[in-house]
Every structure is written in structure tokens, then in C-alpha cells.
Amino acid sequence: MSETTAAGQRADMVRNRRLLLGAATAAFAERGVEVSMGEIAQRAGLAKGTVFRHFASKEDLLAAIMLQLLDRLTGTADRLRQADDAAAALREFMTNGVEALAADRAFCEVVGRPSLQNPDVRAAINHLCDAAEALTARAREQGAVRDDVTGTDIVLLLGGIHQTAAPLLADQPQAWRRYLELALDGLHVPNAGALPEQPPRGLPLDGSPATG
Amino acid sequence: MSETTAAGQRADMVRNRRLLLGAATAAFAERGVEVSMGEIAQRAGLAKGTVFRHFASKEDLLAAIMLQLLDRLTGTADRLRQADDAAAALREFMTNGVEALAADRAFCEVVGRPSLQNPDVRAAINHLCDAAEALTARAREQGAVRDDVTGTDIVLLLGGIHQTAAPLLADQPQAWRRYLELALDGLHVPNAGALPEQPPRGLPLDGSPATG
DNA sequence: GGTCAAGATGACCGAGCGGTCATTTTCACG
DNA sequence: CGTGAAAATGACCGCTCGGTCATCTTGACC
Numbered sequence: 001m002s003e004t005t006a007a008g009q010r011a012d013m014v015r016n017r018r019l020l021l022g023a024a025t026a027a028f029a030e031r032g033v034e035v036s037m038g039e040i041a042q043r044a045g046l047a048k049g050t051v052f053r054h055f056a057s058k059e060d061l062l063a064a065i066m067l068q069l070l071d072r073l074t075g076t077a078d079r080l081r082q083a084d085d086a087a088a089a090l091r092e093f094m095t096n097g098v099e100a101l102a103a104d105r106a107f108c109e110v111v112g113r114p115s116l117q118n119p120d121v122r123a124a125i126n127h128l129c130d131a132a133e134a135l136t137a138r139a140r141e142q143g144a145v146r147d148d149v150t151g152t153d154i155v156l157l158l159g160g161i162h163q164t165a166a167p168l169l170a171d172q173p174q175a176w177r178r179y180l181e182l183a184l185d186g187l188h189v190p191n192a193g194a195l196p197e198q199p200p201r202g203l204p205l206d207g208s209p210a211t212g
Numbered sequence: 213m214s215e216t217t218a219a220g221q222r223a224d225m226v227r228n229r230r231l232l233l234g235a236a237t238a239a240f241a242e243r244g245v246e247v248s249m250g251e252i253a254q255r256a257g258l259a260k261g262t263v264f265r266h267f268a269s270k271e272d273l274l275a276a277i278m279l280q281l282l283d284r285l286t287g288t289a290d291r292l293r294q295a296d297d298a299a300a301a302l303r304e305f306m307t308n309g310v311e312a313l314a315a316d317r318a319f320c321e322v323v324g325r326p327s328l329q330n331p332d333v334r335a336a337i338n339h340l341c342d343a344a345e346a347l348t349a350r351a352r353e354q355g356a357v358r359d360d361v362t363g364t365d366i367v368l369l370l371g372g373i374h375q376t377a378a379p380l381l382a383d384q385p386q387a388w389r390r391y392l393e394l395a396l397d398g399l400h401v402p403n404a405g406a407l408p409e410q411p412p413r414g415l416p417l418d419g420s421p422a423t424g
Numbered sequence: 425g426g427t428c429a430a431g432a433t434g435a436c437c438g439a440g441c442g443g444t445c446a447t448t449t450t451c452a453c454g
Numbered sequence: 455c456g457t458g459a460a461a462a463t464g465a466c467c468g469c470t471c472g473g474t475c476a477t478c479t480t481g482a483c484c
Contacts, residue, residue, distance in 0.1 A: 010482070011482090048473085058472065114379050151388075159378075168416065172411065177409065183394070183395070189401065225461060248441090258463090260443085261463055262463070267461075270445095
């Protein structure tokens with residue numbers, strides 16, 4: 001696809017990079033952003049120095065993997081824009097989103113604290129909000145969700161729904177479905193009273209210091 | 213009251229303990245459970261060794277402070293049981309709960325991952341679920357919330373609502389009110405369809421290894 | 425098959441962590 | 455006021471972390 005092998009690349013380097021990305025993806029998913037670079041190297045069957053040859057810092061490696069996840073979800077949202085039933089499309093998007101969070105601890109941590117992430121990751125989160133807004137706008141027009149709900153609300157709700165179910169994850173891996181239904185019911189209610197304090201378009205990621 | 217000075221206690225020890233608890237409460241609230249014991253000691257104006265004389269481990273210190281917060285919230289729930297309007301009482305309880313989470317990072321982290329906490333903390337979380345269930349039961353009877361919502365749902369929702377608003381905290385400190393309203397609207401909906409997979413009474417905190 | 429730039433390696437570094445302990449200071453009590 | 459037990463102190467320990475670098479290995483190319 002886009003990340004193909006350039007001419008003259010060494011075969012072992014290409015293979016090691018694939019091993020590294022696979023191991024890092026799994027390690028971050030299982031153990032969160034706190035997993036050590038040493039453990040990632042071990043899981044990939046590589047030396048620690050090799051990991052740092054491929055990615056200059058842990059932050060870079062994490063960003064590469066989070067961007068992949070965010071872009072995939074944004075792609076899902078874009079694809080769902082063409083569905084006829086906007087309410088069903090929105091439900092499908094949210095299902096995908098919460099499932100992705102439930103399967104990946106690092107993804108939760110990154111989406112839950114966007115202000116202290118890499119600028120590229122923050123931009124990708126904003127793209128996701130835009131894609132979600134497009135989906136939500138159609139649902140609003142069709143009267144499927146209340147007027148004052150935005151795409152940013154939807155993205156934020158993904159994190160909230162997952163967090164609600166997180167303490168039950170070990171015993172009821174599907175518990176998030178319960179809280180997704182609850183949220184969808186709340187979103188459906190015709191304006192019983194406008195919600196307070198509408199969020200900005202996208203997330204206010206630029207106000208916070210870069211932190212490195 | 214219960215933690216009064218016993219006879220023969222040295223005055224400086226009593227004063228230092230109060231300084232320590234105050235500093236630790238503020239430090240955990242501002243910077244989460246990752247704050248170091250060294251920083252807590254510094255904020256209290258004490259040496260690190262003194263902190264470990266009062267609490268044998270960081271886990272013990274954290275537990276002491278989290279128990280205080282949990283007990284306070286449980287007390288609020290107990291007091292609200294006597295209100296006439298169960299729906300209003302439930303709203304008041306949830307407002308208190310989300311406010312407490314928004315004001316304390318460590319509290320969020322502890323309530324959001326109860327399985328890896330101190331047994332005392334886990335027990336206190338279960339007490340909170342019980343108190344919330346009592347409140348919720350009355351709301352169910354009054355038809356103010358749907359039949360299939362439990363006290364555990366309510367406690368879990370506190371964490372979820374806060375998490376939803378967390379990325380906006382710096383710019384819109386009151387954003388959680390928006391998502392609390394949304395959740396309350398979802399809770400009000402008469403059984404449009406039962407929610408999937410009811411959670412257990414309390415949280416399944418005993419299945420996980422103690423880790424300590 | 426020889427060559428050599430590019431890649432892989434793992435010992436090593438400095439920083440920060442939770443926690444310990446020999447020493448010094450403080451205060452309650454007689 | 456003198457005394458001794460309890461409390462405070464901060465240097466220190468072992469450990470893990472992200473990251474570096476001199477050294478060795480590999481594979482693309484002629």
C-alpha cells in the first residue's frame with residue numbers, strides 16, 4: 001500500500017520493522033502506554049537498540065501505532081457517510097469505536113488524554129471528530145438524534161462508554177453494549193431541554209503546552 | 213471525632229500527620245496516583261522517611277485518602293435516601309459524584325480500575341454501590357428511571373460521565389454537566405427495550421489477583 | 425565472492441522511583 | 455531540668471526506565 005518497501009531496502013530491516021510494529025501494537029494494546037521499550041523489543045525478538053533505530057523515541061513509536069488506529073476509525077466513519085439510515089450508521093460507528101477502545105488499553109489512554117499527545121495524534125483525533133460530525137449532521141437532519149449533539153460529543157462518548165464498562169471488562173467483556181444502548185437512548189430523546197455548554201468543534205488540543 | 217489524638221501523642225507527630233494528609237490529598241488530586249512520595253513529602257515540608265513512618269507504603273497512603281473520599285460519597289448517598297423525590301436525589305448524588313471525580317485525578321484512576329486496588333478500597337467501592345442501589349431502587353419504584361438500571365450502573369456511570377468530559381476539562385470545567393444530562397435522559401427512557409447484560413451487584417472485584 | 429555502507433546488538437548511562445536505616449532531634453513525663 | 459523513648463531526617467539502596475554508542479553482523483551490489 002503506501003508504506004511499501006523502497007528499492008534497495010535490506011530484507012532483514014523490512015522484516016524487523018514488521019515484527020516490531022506487530023509486537024508494539026500487541027504490547028500497547030494489552031498493557032497500555034506504560035509498557036517498556038525493553039518489553040516491546042523482547043516481544044519482537046529484537047535488541048532494544050534496534051527498536052530505537054526504527055523509532056527515535058517511545059513517543060514516536062506510540063504515535064505511529066495510534067495514528068494507524070485513529071485513521072482506521074476515521075475511515076470507517078467516512079465509509080458510513082454513504083449509508084441511507086443515518087441512525088444505523090451512527091450506531092455502527094459508535095460500536096466500532098467502543099470495540100476498538102475495549103480491545104486496546106493504550107488507545108483508551110491516548111484518546112482519553114489528547115492534550116498531552118504528539119501533535120500528529122492530536123490532528124488525527126480532530127480529523128476523527130470531523131468525520132464523526134459529518135455522520136452526526138445527517139442523523140440530526142433525519143431527526144435521529146437531538147439537535148444539540150455534535151460529532152465531538154460522539155467521539156467523547158466513545159471514551160465515556162468504554163470507561164463506564166471498563167471495571168467489568170474482565171467478567172463481562174460485552175458490558176459496553178449496555179452503556180452504548182443507554183447513551184443511544186439519551187441521544188435519541190427529542191429536545192426535552194437543551195444540553196448545557198456545547199463543546200467546540202474538535203477538541204481544544206492547542207491550548208495545552210506541547211510537553212515535549 | 214474517630215481519629216482524635218490519643219493520650220501521650222507527641223504534638224509534632226500529630227501536626228506532621230495532618231500536614232502529610234493535606235499534602236497527599238492535594239498532590240494525588242492534582243497529579244494522580246503517579247505522584248511520587250518524594251513530592252508529597254516536599255509539599256508537606258517533611259522528609260521522605262517521615263512519610264514512610266506514618267504510612268508503610270505508598271499504597272497505604274493512597275488507600276487512606278481514597279477511603280476518605282469514598283466514605284464521604286457513600287455518606288451523601290445514605291443521606292439522600294431520605295429525600296422525597298427519588299429522581300432529584302439520584303441527580304444530586306450523581307452531581308456530587310462526578311464533581312468529586314472532576315476535582316481529583318487519583319480518585320478517577322482508582323474508581324476506574326477497582327480490580328487492582330487495596331482490598332479496603334475495593335470494599336469501600338462496594339459499599340458505595342450498595343448505597344447507590346438503595347437510592348436507585350426508590351427511583352425505580354417511583355418510575356423515575358427504567359426498571360433495569362442498578363446502583364452499580366449508577367456508580368459506573370459516574371466514571372463514564374467524567375471520562376467523557378475529561379478531555380474538555382481545561383477549557384470547559386463544567387462540561388460534565390452536559391453529559392450528565394445526556395445520561396439522565398437515557399436513564400429516564402421507559403423500557404424501549406431492555407438493556408443487555410445486567411451487571412452484578414457491586415463490582416466483581418474479587419476475581420482479580422491481589423497484585424500486592 | 426569480496427566489499428562496505430547500513431543495520432543489529434547489548435552493555436552501559438543518568439535519572440527517578442519506592443523504600444530503608446543509622447543517626448540526630450524533639451517532646452512528654454517524672 | 456534531665457532523661458529516654460519516640461519521631462524526624464536525608465543519605466543511601468536496588469531497581470526500572472528511556473535512550474546511547476562502540477562494536478559486530480548482514481545483505482545489496484558489482
